[in-house]
Amino acid sequence: MTIDILYFRDCPNYEPAVRAIREALQQEHLAADINHVEVRDQAMAEALGFPGSPTVRIDGVDVEPAARTARSFDMCCRTYAGPAARNGAPSIDLIRHALREFGVNTRQGS
Secondary structure: OEEEEEEOOOOOOHHHHHHHHHHHHHHHOOOOEEEEEEOOOHHHHHHHOOOOEOEEEEOOEEOOHHHHHOOOOOOOEOOEEOOOOEEOOOOHHHHHHHHHHHHHHHOOOO
């Protein structure tokens, strides 16, 4: 399993996203290769299908189902649906759900 974290420089939600990914992996007892991809400009954002920073993908698929059909790509901050409000980083629960969705066959020891 590969997790890509796409972000732009100085994104205030990049580090919280990294921490949430690590915590979710630990809670799910999973291992993954984590790639940190700095999106440098609008052309790169469009080429990568970057809906905003930070974007978290597992094996190329966005952790947030609603974003999987995004057609607008930009060098902007991104928000994620949360239980009470939108947040600047994906929640541990959102990442855990995506890990279960895509990581069923990659559990350590299986």
